[in-house]
Amino acid sequence: MSVRLEPGTPAPAFTAPTATGEEFSLADAAGKKVILYFYPAAGTPGCTTQACDFRDSLASLQGAGYTVIGVSPDSADKLASFADKEHLTFPLVADPDKTIATAYGAYGEKNNYGRTVMGIIRSTFVLDEDHTITHALYNVKATGHVARLRRDLGLDG
Template sequence: MTERLIPGDPAPDFTLRNAEGQDVSLKGYRGRSTVVYFYPAASTPGCTKEACDFRDSLAFLQKAGYEVLGISPDPVDKLSRFATAEGLNFPLLSDEDHAVAEAYGAWGEKKNYGRSYQGLIRSTVVVDPEGKVAVAQYNVRATGHVAKLRRDLNLGV
C-alpha cells in the first residue's frame, strides 16, 4: 500500500493526458482549489454515477472556487468515449501506469469476493490554491460522495 496523504502535505505535481490527448498539469491549477478524484474504471456503474454527480455539481463547485479533475488508469480513447457518452464537463486524465495514483496513496490492496489484488482505491484529494492537501479521503463510496464532499467542505448540499 502506498502512503496516504494528509492535510498539509504538498500535493504531488503531475502532468497527464486528458480525454482529448492534451497534457494537463496540476501546476496549471495553482491559485485555485482543485478536487482531484481517483476512480477505478470509466463507464462502470459506480464510476459513471460518481462522474455524473461531479458533472451535475460542477457549476456549484466552481462558483465556490473549486475545479475538478478525474483520474483513472484508463487509456485516453476510453476516457474520450466516457466523457462524450456522459456529457462530462471537466477534465478526465489518463494515469495508465498508475504512478500518480501511487503518489497520492490511491493505489493499493483491494479485496473483492475474497480475492486480494492491487488496484485503484476510489479516493478524493482536495488541493488548496498553494498546492497543499486540504482534504484527503480514501475508500470513498461512489454514490453520495459528491454530496458528502460538499458537506465536508462546508459548501452545503
C-alpha cells in the first residue's frame, strides 16, 4: 500500500522536466498556493477532460492566488504535444519513473475495470503558501473534479 498524505503534512519537494523542456521545482512556487494534480496519461479522454477543466478555470484559480501544476508519467515530449493540442498554459511535469507520484501516494494499487493494477491514482493536492498540504484528495473522478475543488476552496459564486 502506498503512503497517503494528510492535510498538515509538508508537501514533498521535487524537481522535474516540463512540457516546455525546462525544469520545474516546487521551490519555484515558494510563497504561492499550489494545486498539484496527478493524472494517468496525457491525451486520454478522462485526463483531457480534467486538464481542460483546469484550463477553463485557470484565470479564476490564479485570481485566487493558486498555481496549477499537472503531473503524469508521460515524457516531456508527449506532454508538449498534449499542452499544444489542448491549449494548456499551466506547467505539465513529466514523472516517467513515478518518483513524484510515489512521494505523494499517487502511485500504487488501484482498481481498473475490476482488476487490481499498479498505476497512477488520480489525485489532487492543495498546498498553502508554505507548501503544507491543506487538501489531499485521492481517487478523484476526472469529470466534475475541478468544479468540486472550486467549491471546496470557496471559489464559486
